[in-house]
Amino acid sequence: xxxxxxxxxxxxxxxxxxxxxxxxxxxxxxxxxxxxxxxxxxxxxxxxxxxxxxxxxxxxxxxxxxxxxxxxxxxxxxxxxxxxxxxxxxxxxxxxxxxxxxxxxxxxxxxxxxxxxxxxxxxxxxxxxxxxxxxxxxxxxxxxxxxxxxxxxx
Amino acid sequence: xxxxxxxxxxxxxxxxxxxxxxxxxxxxxxxxxxxxxxxxxxxxxxxxxxxxxxxxxxxxxxxxxxxxxxxxxxxxxxxxxxxxxxxxxxxxxxxxxxxxxxxxxxxxxxxxxxxxxxxxxxxxxxxxxxxxxxxxxxxxxxxxxxxxxxxxxxxxxxxxxxxxxxxxxxxxxxxxxxxxxxxxxxxxxxxxxxxxxxxxxxxxxxxxxxxxxxxxxxxxxxxxxxxxxxxxxxxxxxxxxxxxxxxxxxxxxxxxxxxxxxxxxxxxxxxxxxxxxxxxxxxxxxxxxxxxxxxxxxxxxxxxxxxxxxxxxxxxxxxxxxxxxxxxxxxxxxxxxxxxxxxxxxxxxxxxxxxxxxxxxxxxxxxxxxxxxxxxxxxxxxxxxxxx
Ligand SMILES: CC(C)(COP(=O)(O)OP(=O)(O)OC[C@H]1O[C@@H](n2cnc3c(N)ncnc32)[C@H](O)[C@@H]1OP(=O)(O)O)[C@@H](O)C(=O)NCCC(=O)NCCS
Ligand SMILES: [Zn+2]
Numbered sequence: 001x002x003x004x005x006x007x008x009x010x011x012x013x014x015x016x017x018x019x020x021x022x023x024x025x026x027x028x029x030x031x032x033x034x035x036x037x038x039x040x041x042x043x044x045x046x047x048x049x050x051x052x053x054x055x056x057x058x059x060x061x062x063x064x065x066x067x068x069x070x071x072x073x074x075x076x077x078x079x080x081x082x083x084x085x086x087x088x089x090x091x092x093x094x095x096x097x098x099x100x101x102x103x104x105x106x107x108x109x110x111x112x113x114x115x116x117x118x119x120x121x122x123x124x125x126x127x128x129x130x131x132x133x134x135x136x137x138x139x140x141x142x143x144x145x146x147x148x149x150x151x152x153x154x
Numbered sequence: 155x156x157x158x159x160x161x162x163x164x165x166x167x168x169x170x171x172x173x174x175x176x177x178x179x180x181x182x183x184x185x186x187x188x189x190x191x192x193x194x195x196x197x198x199x200x201x202x203x204x205x206x207x208x209x210x211x212x213x214x215x216x217x218x219x220x221x222x223x224x225x226x227x228x229x230x231x232x233x234x235x236x237x238x239x240x241x242x243x244x245x246x247x248x249x250x251x252x253x254x255x256x257x258x259x260x261x262x263x264x265x266x267x268x269x270x271x272x273x274x275x276x277x278x279x280x281x282x283x284x285x286x287x288x289x290x291x292x293x294x295x296x297x298x299x300x301x302x303x304x305x306x307x308x309x310x311x312x313x314x315x316x317x318x319x320x321x322x323x324x325x326x327x328x329x330x331x332x333x334x335x336x337x338x339x340x341x342x343x344x345x346x347x348x349x350x351x352x353x354x355x356x357x358x359x360x361x362x363x364x365x366x367x368x369x370x371x372x373x374x375x376x377x378x379x380x381x382x383x384x385x386x387x388x389x390x391x392x393x394x395x396x397x398x399x400x401x402x403x404x405x406x407x408x409x410x411x412x413x414x415x416x417x418x419x420x421x422x423x424x425x426x427x428x429x430x431x432x433x434x435x436x437x438x439x440x441x442x443x444x445x446x447x448x449x450x451x452x453x454x455x456x457x458x459x460x461x462x463x464x465x466x467x468x469x470x471x472x473x474x475x476x477x478x479x480x481x482x483x484x485x486x487x488x489x490x491x492x493x494x495x496x497x498x499x500x501x502x503x504x505x506x507x508x509x510x511x512x513x514x515x516x517x518x519x520x521x522x523x524x525x526x527x528x529x530x531x532x533x534x535x536x537x538x539x540x541x542x
Contacts, residue, residue: 023289023295025293060287060404086308087304087307088304088358094279095279097280098295116403117290117291117404118294149294
C-alpha cells in the first residue's frame, strides 16, 4: 500500500425530489401563464383555452393559438364526463415516481371534442372497454399542486 | 447538389454493455476508421452526433466535441449533436449528407451513441417518459410502451389485427438477429414463447417491445466523385423524406394511420425516382411489433388494415415481396436510440457488399430504405440508398 491519505467522505442520505425528476408542472401564477387551468381544476372544473378568433379548442392550454396565432384565448369547460378511446395498463417499465402505483391503467379520453391522455383510476385492464364512460377525478400532491385523472364510473 | 457516397462504417456490439458512454464511442469510432482505407480522423471536416438523451442517461452534455476529442477528429466545417429521440441518428445522417451535398464539407461523419442501462432502470424509464409532452402526457406515465399498446389496441379494434400477427413480427426479426453478431438478442423466439412472454402493457408482451440498449456506430460520407479513393463498393444516398405533425398525443392526426409516414414515403420515393416495388431491403423502425405492421401499410406494401395478413403470408421475409429488417430490427438488435439509424445504415452497406451472414443476406439487393419514427410516431424520417 502506497503512503497516501484515504478519507471517507459523506453525501446527504436523502435529497428532496429534484425538479428534473418531477413530472408534475409548476402551477401557480409565478411560474406559468396558464395557472387559471389549475385554479379551475381546484373547483372541480376541467377547462382549456379556446381561441376567440378561430374558435378552435386547444389542448393542452396555451397562450397563443397554433391555428391562427391569435393570443386572444378564453377558458372553456370540457365537462366532467368522457369516453374511453383507448387504454392500457402499465405492468412493467413504470418511471421513477410511479413505480409504487404499478400496475395502473392509463388511457386516451374523448372529452369536449378532444382526445387527451390520462390516468384511469378505479379500474383493472380486464374490466375496461373502448367507448366506456369515465368521470373526472382530481388528485392532490403533498405540496398542494393538483392534477386531473379519470375514474371508472361503475 | 452533389451526389453523396457512404464509404464505410463501424459499430459496437449492442446490449447491456459493461462499458461507459465514452467507451462505446471509442469502440465504434475505432471500428469505423479501421473499416475505411486511406482516411484518418484528421480528414473529417464535419461531425454530427446523434444522441437522444446523453444528459439524462450519462449526465453529460456538449457531447459532439467529446466524440471529436476521443476520436482525434478536428472538425473545421460543422460540428453538432442532433436530437430527434429515436431518430436522432437519422438526423445526424441527414445533416452529414446535407454537408457533403451542399459542398460545405468534403468528409463527414454521422455518428450515433446511447448508453441506456442505468443502475436503477426506473430512472431510465423516467427519461423515456419525457419524450411526449412531459407536463401533459409524461405526467400520466405515458411513455413508449403504453402509447404503442394503445396504438395496437386501436388497430386490433378497427382492423381485426391479432396478437399472433404482431408476435410473428417478433419471431421474424429475432430469427434474423440470431445471424447478427452485434445484436442484443441472438436467440430464436417461437410464436408460443412470444405470446407467453411477460405482459408489459396489454396487448403488448415483452417480445412485442424493443429493449433498453447500449450501443454506438458511425458511418463516413464523401462526395460520390471522391468515393473511389476509399472503396470499390460505396453506397449512394439517392433520396430522402421526413415529415412531422404535432407532438403531444392529443395532436395526432390519427392513431391507426401514420399520416406523416405516408408524406415522408411519398417524398422519399419522389426524390429517389423509384416506386415502392423497386425496394429490395427495408429497414423499418420496429420499436414495437405493431409499428412494423403499420409501416407495411403506410409504405403501400399491402392494403390499409392488412399489415397483419401481410406478415402471415410471408410478405416481409427474405424471398417474400420485400425483405423487412433482415438485420434483425430493433426488436432483435436492440434500440440504442441515437445509434439505431446508423446501425441500420451500416448494415445496409454491408448487405450491398455481401458482408452479412448468408442466412440473412438479400441477394442482388440494389435499393434499400431506412426508416425511423420518433415521439408518438408523429415524426417519420426516411433515407433511400442504392448499391454503388
Ligand atoms: C419492455 C421493457 C419495459 C422491459 O423492461 P424490463 O422489465 O426492465 O425488462 P428487462 O430489460 O429487465 O428484460 C427482462 C429479460 O427479458 C429479456 N428481453 C427484454 N427484451 C427482450 C427482447 N425484445 N427480446 C428478447 N429478450 C428480451 C432481457 O434480456 C432480460 O433477460 P434476463 O432477465 O435474462 O437478463 C423495456 O425493455 C422497455 O422499456 N422497452 C421499450 C424501450 C423504448 O421505449 N424504446 C423507445 C421505443 S420508441
Ligand atoms: Zn385561433
